[in-house]
Amino acid sequence: MHTLSAYIEGVGLLGPGLTDWPTSQxxxxxxxPYQPHKTVLPSPALLPAAERRRSCAIVKLTLATGLExxxxxxxxxxxxxxxxxxxxxxxxxxxxxxxxxxxxDRQISPTRFHNSVHNVAAGYWSIATGAMTTSSxxxxxxxxxxxxxxxxxxxxxxxxxxxxxxxxxxxYPEPLYGARPIPDAFGxxxxxxxxxxxxxxxxxxxSLTDAxxxxxxxxxxxxxxxxxxxxxxxxxLRGIALRQDRHVxxxxxxxxxxxVAIALC
Amino acid sequence: MDPLWLSHFTATSxxxxxxxxTLAALRQRRAGLAPCAFDTVDLATFIGEVAGVDAVQxxxxxxxxxCRSNRLALLGLTQDGFAEAVRAAIARYGxxxxxxxxxxSTSGILQTELAYRRRDPVTGALPADFIYRTTHNTFSVxxxxxHYFGLTGPAVVVSSACSSSAKVFxxxxxxxxxxxxxxxVVGGVDSLCLTTLYGFNSLGLVSEQxxxxxxxxRNGISIGEAAAFALLERTPKHLDADAVLxxxxxESSDAYHMxxxxxxxxxxxxxxxxxxxxxxxxxxxxxxxxxxxxATQSNDLAESKAIQYVFGSDAPCSSTKGATGxxxxxxxxxxxxxxALGLQHGLLPAGLNTRQLDPTLGLDYxxxxxxxxxxxxxxxxxxxxxTNCSLVFARADQTHAHAQRIH
Numbered sequence: 081m082h083t084l085s086a087y088i089e090g091v092g093l094l095g096p097g098l099t100d101w102p103t104s105q106x107x108x109x110x111x112x113p114y115q116p117h118k119t120v121l122p123s124p125a126l127l128p129a130a131e132r133r134r135s136c137a138i139v140k141l142t143l144a145t146g147l148e149x150x151x152x153x154x155x156x157x158x159x160x161x162x163x164x165x166x167x168x169x170x171x172x173x174x175x176x177x178x179x180x181x182x183x184x185d186r187q188i189s190p191t192r193f194h195n196s197v198h199n200v201a202a203g204y205w206s207i208a209t210g211a212m213t214t215s216s217x218x219x220x221x222x223x224x225x226x227x228x229x230x231x232x233x234x235x236x237x238x239x240x241x242x243x244x245x246x247x248x249x250x251x252y253p254e255p256l257y258g259a260r261p262i263p264d265a266f267g268x269x270x271x272x273x274x275x276x277x278x279x280x281x282x283x284x285x286x287s288l289t290d291a292x293x294x295x296x297x298x299x300x301x302x303x304x305x306x307x308x309x310x311x312x313x314x315x316x317l318r319g320i321a322l323r324q325d326r327h328v329x330x331x332x333x334x335x336x337x338x339x340v341a342i343a344l345c
Numbered sequence: 346m347d348p349l350w351l352s353h354f355t356a357t358s359x360x361x362x363x364x365x366x367t368l369a370a371l372r373q374r375r376a377g378l379a380p381c382a383f384d385t386v387d388l389a390t391f392i393g394e395v396a397g398v399d400a401v402q403x404x405x406x407x408x409x410x411x412c413r414s415n416r417l418a419l420l421g422l423t424q425d426g427f428a429e430a431v432r433a434a435i436a437r438y439g440x441x442x443x444x445x446x447x448x449x450s451t452s453g454i455l456q457t458e459l460a461y462r463r464r465d466p467v468t469g470a471l472p473a474d475f476i477y478r479t480t481h482n483t484f485s486v487x488x489x490x491x492h493y494f495g496l497t498g499p500a501v502v503v504s505s506a507c508s509s510s511a512k513v514f515x516x517x518x519x520x521x522x523x524x525x526x527x528x529x530v531v532g533g534v535d536s537l538c539l540t541t542l543y544g545f546n547s548l549g550l551v552s553e554q555x556x557x558x559x560x561x562x563r564n565g566i567s568i569g570e571a572a573a574f575a576l577l578e579r580t581p582k583h584l585d586a587d588a589v590l591x592x593x594x595x596e597s598s599d600a601y602h603m604x605x606x607x608x609x610x611x612x613x614x615x616x617x618x619x620x621x622x623x624x625x626x627x628x629x630x631x632x633x634x635x636x637x638x639x640a641t642q643s644n645d646l647a648e649s650k651a652i653q654y655v656f657g658s659d660a661p662c663s664s665t666k667g668a669t670g671x672x673x674x675x676x677x678x679x680x681x682x683x684x685a686l687g688l689q690h691g692l693l694p695a696g697l698n699t700r701q702l703d704p705t706l707g708l709d710y711x712x713x714x715x716x717x718x719x720x721x722x723x724x725x726x727x728x729x730x731x732t733n734c735s736l737v738f739a740r741a742d743q744t745h746a747h748a749q750r751i752h
Contacts, residue, residue, distance in 0.1 A: 197506045199732060207731075212600050213597070288525070
């Protein structure tokens with residue numbers, strides 16, 4: 081059985097009723113009730129003014145979660161490779177382009193177009209942080225969190241480097257919402273390292289498994305996990321929040337899931 | 346890195362279905378670009394359309410995946426015995442030990458563009474026959490290939506615009522080195538759609554004629570479509586002399602602008618240097634550079650600056666986008682296959698449509714084919730968001746490892 085291991089040095093979290101990692105730990109561990117409310121996306125202060133104006137929801141979401149994880153890890157984002165994983169690009173932007181292309185006026189704006197690429201968040205991220213490092217930009221539909229985690233772990237293990245995983249999804253408006261009902265913006269970021277550093281929170285060992293994915297006890301949190309691809313990573317965060325060594329199974333593809341052994345540091 | 350063997354590969358683009366047609370087109374300097382008559386597009390431009398995509402029928406049990414992107418994927422997968430090679434690899438390694446890494450920028454978005462023309466006039470709903478997951482979603486092309494082959498191992502789409510299907514080689518290398526898989530199906534598929542045609546037009550980056558990379562009068566891209574695939578395996582002890590190996594991969598980001606390259610090609614320079622370093626090669630050991638060469642003013646200028654910095658002015662190079670058009674998320678895969686053909690058949694393909702080389706770019710840009718032994722080549726792929734990827738390929742009989750085995 082092949083396993084991939086890394087240390088988690090920082091966590092970023094933003095979603096409905098989950099405003100950041102420090103305050104969300106009590107919710108995930110069951111010490112405080114989960115009260116969903118619409119995700120509030122902060123303005124991306126790190127971007128130059130022109131890019132800030134042009135940025136869309138998935139950019140704001142990714143920057144907020146990624147920077148939270150990296151700050152917690154005490155790292156410099158410019159030095160880190162990155163893995164961006166999302167089911168789709170920015171939902172609102174995609175809808176507006178499709179609407180225009182079906183109309184009599186197909187002249188979409190340059191900003192609309194460059195914001196339509198799946199790697200829009202990765203592009204703005206590198207502009208904001210100055211990172212000229214490699215970034216992998218992935219999609220695996222509902223398996224996107226697992227695909228991103230595997231890619232990030234192979235960077236850590238094979239290239240012996242720290243990296244940051246940014247798994248983020250944004251909702252489509254109608255009518256695409258009806259076809260892909262992602263209810264709200266949600267993102268998880270993890271700063272990962274090959275060696276144990278001063279900020280290490282946990283050591284994870286990941287392997288492929290046939291076992292079923294763990295469910296969350298709280299019904300509303302479980303609904304969130306099912307509804308948003310990036311939220312499939314929540315059982316891992318819950319495991320860390322519970323502050324005890326444990327095994328969790330994360331959802332991945334229909335043919336295989338990810339077994340994660342969590343050892344707290 | 347340990348060299349990886351491209352045990353099988355294939356490409357389908359506007360210049361041909363499969364390797365024989367592609368090689369013949371390159372040798373005959375035949376372009377696949379024609380005035381745009383795609384769908385209802387009313388732009389004065391040339392496109393590289395693959396003939397017969399609409400006639401491709403997906404297997405009945407995969408009918409939910411039916412869209413132009415997946416039809417093009419299937420057309421590509423069934424050339425050159427590639428699908429049979431994948432099935433043989435499954436028999437050898439097991440379906441869970443083969444990774445799937447496909448690059449695309451637009452996947453099946455055309456299906457959604459068409460569905461938006463058929464919204465319910467009262468509710469605005471999309472038509473009932475529209476299936477998001479298996480057509481529009483970025484992953485759908487890999488999901489289709491997964492189901493087509495019955496692969497059960499790790500699978501992902503890399504979607505970093507026009508570097509996507511070069512970057513897949515990097516993801517596959519890491520997962521193979523990590524021991525999670527024994528082989529990888531890599532490649533890229535991008536099909537024509539309105540988003541890219543009107544999008545690039547909005548940026549003023551679409552030429553009204555067949556694109557002219559590195560020409561003094563170049564004025565934009567011609568958009569194409571393509572499907573290109575390779576089966577990556579660990580290098581066995583004994584290989585044919587003309588077997589093609591992947592020796593190095595360099596990946597970087599510009600950190601500069603969403604739709605313009607770094608003006609000095611800094612990110613491109615880093616990607617090429619890192620690819621050479623991973624391959625353990627000096628720039629003088631590269632016989633040919635397959636340029637990204639999109640034929641926009643800024644892209645060709647930035648790439649030429651980066652190449653001059655790393656290689657000087659004497660390295661033979663060309664862009665094949667004058668033949669295929671810019672196949673966007675499939676461009677890296679098409680470039681890899683053209684490089685593999687060049688290595689096996691001793692061909693440095695000329696760039697097409699270029700009448701007067703831009704003298705300020707200062708490269709040995711090939712306007713005529715060269716037939717000569719080719720040992721090692723580098724292929725560039727760059728994209729929106731400032732994403733860069735360079736790949737180094739070599740003939741098996743021209744790698745250091747081979748030399749060590751012989752002596």
